[in-house]
Amino acid sequence: MARWAPGASDRLQRAAMELFAEDGYEATTVAGIAGRAGVTERTFFRHFADKREVLFAGGEQLEAAFVGAIADAPGGTSMAGLLAAALDAGGRVLQDGRGRDFSRMRNGIITANEQLRERELLKLAKLSHAVTAALVARGVPQVTASLAGELGVLVFKTAFARWIAPGETRDLLELQREGLAAISDLTRAETV
Amino acid sequence: MARWAPGASDRLQRAAMELFAEDGYEATTVAGIAGRAGVTERTFFRHFADKREVLFAGGEQLEAAFVGAIADAPGGTSMAGLLAAALDAGGRVLQDGRGRDFSRMRNGIITANEQLRERELLKLAKLSHAVTAALVARGVPQVTASLAGELGVLVFKTAFARWIAPGETRDLLELQREGLAAISDLTRAETV
Known part of the structure; x- marks a missing residue:
């Protein structure tokens, strides 16, 4: 199993992967990812340009x-x-x-x-x-x-x-x- | 130089390539290709499904x-x-x-x-x-x-x-x- 450091970037990545798997990539929103990770959307955008970049970072x-x-x-x-x-x-x-x-x-x-x-x-x-x-x-x-x-x-x-x-x-x-x-x-x- | 047989398929292919080069792929129409080749649109569609297929046939x-x-x-x-x-x-x-x-x-x-x-x-x-x-x-x-x-x-x-x-x-x-x-x-x- 991959281990996840406590940083916001890792939490966002994990949250995004969970949501992509559960709801599909198209249906997942940045707001949803941020919510699942327990951070604001603004924090998301400090780490990733958009939801696609979570996969390609x-x-x-x-x-x-x-x-x-x-x-x-x-x-x-x-x-x-x-x-x-x-x-x-x-x-x-x-x-x-x-x-x-x-x-x-x-x-x-x-x-x-x-x-x-x-x-x-x-x-x-x-x-x-x-x-x-x-x-x-x-x-x-x-x-x-x-x-x-x-x-x-x-x-x-x-x-x-x-x-x-x-x-x-x-x-x-x-x-x-x-x-x-x-x-x-x-x-x-x-x-x- | 490629030589072109007199068949409609070859004439259509040549006409399409000329128009793609002159006007761009997007601007070229099936009607234009058929016109340049001296055949009807119906003849075009007997040989190719669409203009894209002229390139991939x-x-x-x-x-x-x-x-x-x-x-x-x-x-x-x-x-x-x-x-x-x-x-x-x-x-x-x-x-x-x-x-x-x-x-x-x-x-x-x-x-x-x-x-x-x-x-x-x-x-x-x-x-x-x-x-x-x-x-x-x-x-x-x-x-x-x-x-x-x-x-x-x-x-x-x-x-x-x-x-x-x-x-x-x-x-x-x-x-x-x-x-x-x-x-x-x-x-x-x-x-x-």
């Missing part, structure tokens, strides 16, 4: 983890090493931060709403571009960096989908590493 | 090429071989069918419109699922097949973006093969 932290791992890797780290480091750092943000139960609940809400699905896709595209830019900053050629950015997000999102699947117990980092290894295998001509 | 052919290449590959073909065969077959549909100029023009229209971009993303997701299903039908485990489906679309879309870039002269099949090889390289730990 944290995306910057994920992106910063990916980008930071690439920037901070020792010189001479292989491309595979850079990708693995970025995925480990990003995976840790979700696994040790929000946690699996929160991620699962959030995913259910997003999947049920077309606009939220679209925003999620845009966030993933942004993450891919950020990874690409971080690689280019290390001197990786644009074409390779762009492919690696797309590949990193592909590994992340497929591992994430497995991680939140019902009954899955392996951790996100393990699933990401398995995905990266599987792609390495399945692009080798000698593999059957 | 042909997607089924692309998907069929991907899926057919996987289904028809000899037993024992490696995963890399199946992916390469699917990409070659799909790439050929665009390269020898619509051609680069048409694809470039179409892409410009789609990129400028949010709803069209979204539909294009959904089409790519559908293509990924179709590739996955074709691999599962050959006995590939679901997790591997799903990753391969995503990977195939990733290679396709990144090669496609390079193919239609200004000044690019290499063919789509070559760019796809290069992308597949690059992914193989950049997931190997020993690569710098």
Whole structure:
């Protein structure tokens, strides 16, 4: 179970998730969220621009983890090493931060709403571009960096989908590493 | 330059592309397209459900090429071989069918419109699922097949973006093969 710090931001997030799950995303209002969290609407707007941002706050932290791992890797780290480091750092943000139960609940809400699905896709595209830019900053050629950015997000999102699947117990980092290894295998001509 | 057969469907497609480029997608009407092509609106609707479908007709052919290449590959073909065969077959549909100029023009229209971009993303997701299903039908485990489906679309879309870039002269099949090889390289730990 995710643990909730006593801060207003966390209380608001928990209240919003409960209401989204109970009443649906569309029917939930900022007033309702603030009421459930025991704060004023003004307090809500000090933490989030709107109810949608309750779901997408944290995306910057994920992106910063990916980008930071690439920037901070020792010189001479292989491309595979850079990708693995970025995925480990990003995976840790979700696994040790929000946690699996929160991620699962959030995913259910997003999947049920077309606009939220679209925003999620845009966030993933942004993450891919950020990874690409971080690689280019290390001197990786644009074409390779762009492919690696797309590949990193592909590994992340497929591992994430497995991680939140019902009954899955392996951790996100393990699933990401398995995905990266599987792609390495399945692009080798000698593999059957 | 793409060549246009004298059939009403091709004339309608050409007329629509011209009007989308001249007046914008939003401002173009079915009546205008039919008029430019010298046919009635009724004829338009015998070929396309609406003006949007003028842009997306042909997607089924692309998907069929991907899926057919996987289904028809000899037993024992490696995963890399199946992916390469699917990409070659799909790439050929665009390269020898619509051609680069048409694809470039179409892409410009789609990129400028949010709803069209979204539909294009959904089409790519559908293509990924179709590739996955074709691999599962050959006995590939679901997790591997799903990753391969995503990977195939990733290679396709990144090669496609390079193919239609200004000044690019290499063919789509070559760019796809290069992308597949690059992914193989950049997931190997020993690569710098």
